[in-house]
Amino acid sequence: MHWRIALGCLVIIPVYLSASDPSFSREIQPILQKNCAGCHQPAAKSSGLDLTNYAGLSTGGKHGPAFAAGAPTDSLVIRYMTGEMKPSMPLGGSILPAHDIDTIRDWIKSGAKDDSPVEVTSTEPSTYHQAPVITALRFSPDGKFLAVGGNREILLHNADGSGIVKRLPGKAERILSIAFSADGTLLVAGGGTPSRFGEIQFWNPREGKLLRTAEVTSDTVFGASLSPDGKKVAVGCTDNTVRAFDTANAKELYKISSHENWVLATVFGTDSKRFVSVGRDRAAKLVDANAGQFLENVNQMRGELSAVARHPKKDVIVIGGEDRIPYIYMLDRPRNIKVGEELTLIRKLDPEDGAIFALDWSPDGKWIAVAGASPSVGIYDADSGAKLTACRGHSAGIYAVSFSPDGTRLATGGFDGQVRLYRTKDCVLEKAFVPVPIITGGTQ
Numbered sequence: 001m002h003w004r005i006a007l008g009c010l011v012i013i014p015v016y017l018s019a020s021d022p023s024f025s026r027e028i029q030p031i032l033q034k035n036c037a038g039c040h041q042p043a044a045k046s047s048g049l050d051l052t053n054y055a056g057l058s059t060g061g062k063h064g065p066a067f068a069a070g071a072p073t074d075s076l077v078i079r080y081m082t083g084e085m086k087p088s089m090p091l092g093g094s095i096l097p098a099h100d101i102d103t104i105r106d107w108i109k110s111g112a113k114d115d116s117p118v119e120v121t122s123t124e125p126s127t128y129h130q131a132p133v134i135t136a137l138r139f140s141p142d143g144k145f146l147a148v149g150g151n152r153e154i155l156l157h158n159a160d161g162s163g164i165v166k167r168l169p170g171k172a173e174r175i176l177s178i179a180f181s182a183d184g185t186l187l188v189a190g191g192g193t194p195s196r197f198g199e200i201q202f203w204n205p206r207e208g209k210l211l212r213t214a215e216v217t218s219d220t221v222f223g224a225s226l227s228p229d230g231k232k233v234a235v236g237c238t239d240n241t242v243r244a245f246d247t248a249n250a251k252e253l254y255k256i257s258s259h260e261n262w263v264l265a266t267v268f269g270t271d272s273k274r275f276v277s278v279g280r281d282r283a284a285k286l287v288d289a290n291a292g293q294f295l296e297n298v299n300q301m302r303g304e305l306s307a308v309a310r311h312p313k314k315d316v317i318v319i320g321g322e323d324r325i326p327y328i329y330m331l332d333r334p335r336n337i338k339v340g341e342e343l344t345l346i347r348k349l350d351p352e353d354g355a356i357f358a359l360d361w362s363p364d365g366k367w368i369a370v371a372g373a374s375p376s377v378g379i380y381d382a383d384s385g386a387k388l389t390a391c392r393g394h395s396a397g398i399y400a401v402s403f404s405p406d407g408t409r410l411a412t413g414g415f416d417g418q419v420r421l422y423r424t425k426d427c428v429l430e431k432a433f434v435p436v437p438i439i440t441g442g443t444q
């Protein structure tokens, strides 16, 4: 079990190289992460090879180290990527653009140095020179607080935006999802540091105490949700798995590999016995949360999906993504259906102006908020499906929306770094604020 000091937070100390040499962390790792990590990562090491970090490359796979410092022509990564050794990599894909291969070749030629950042624990809170992009926010169930994801921390604000109550510093560089238990005693946050690690944090928000954490895969985790009984957390991963954790001890209960691409959001059914996961493979999949088994596909696939939310009291969900349309589905099929039938679809709402990134269903059941690439949030009547109004004011994409527990307020955040608080019924903007303390007059 990993207990971290409540005020601990991490600072990255970079190792500098001569200007002309390609950097492992800035150039090589992103190429490998994008093209190779799907099959060469800790959870799925094809041929024994992990290409997500420097140690994995130098240890190598079945045929030994993946590179020979100074000698690109003797290096296995190069020999497989150029097709000199078969099967050529990426397996089943086309050979990478010449400049990508050249960059890796130059890095090996210049000595294959490791400039991966070293993590050092520090008690200093994060400092900000500008407002960071907001990727997660949520009201506490008692309506008193608004938790907002910052850089390596969660900021607990008064719900009316009047000030910061507590700062909760953690290891993950980004927080991508925040969930509260029904009684408000537990806050779960999912996120991580891209291409490095995913993390689930379990907090006692009232005391500002980090209870436990789980490290998950070598990339950020998405769409963490809590079961209504508070016992399990589900998260989506970039290795195409969806995983569940026990909130009592942060242990992984199981992982399911039913998706074919990144899994971006999850939500539990009302009875905590099932959950739905959605992802880039366009599927919404229903899972038996106790057995850890895939049950069935909920939707008919259209565009990539990035968000899901559930009605507060019914097993009805709204999903959305690339094709801009929020779809309302029931989790349970009225009867067995044939291929091509879609009996679970209750309603298609009007399309938004851009791809959908975030959804919330008000805790009183009345409204659905839909946000994404367009800078306004659509508010829909959940019963009739009619679009009632749109909340404007953001200057760019919106990544997080949350209704207050009584449904009368909506908080939003996104690319422009401002939290906005709207009155739900008419979208009057009541407050806009930057959720982090900004240091002004600095040189950087």
Ligand code: HEC
Residues within 6 Å of the ligand: 032, 035, 036, 037, 038, 039, 040, 046, 047, 049, 060, 061, 062, 063, 064, 066, 076, 077, 080, 081, 086, 087, 089, 090, 091, 092, 096
């Ligand atoms: C779709 C899955 C997949 C992808 C994507 C992929 N690989 Fe592979 N890789 C494999 C498999 C499977 C093997 C074993 C092949 C064999 O020996 O038949 C392998 C073997 C290798 C080996 C040999 C390792 C050893 O020591 O045996 C290297 C090096 C390698 N891959 C590099 C890469 C690089 C670099 C990329 C990205 C540009 C990449 N791979 C992308 C599946 C993949």
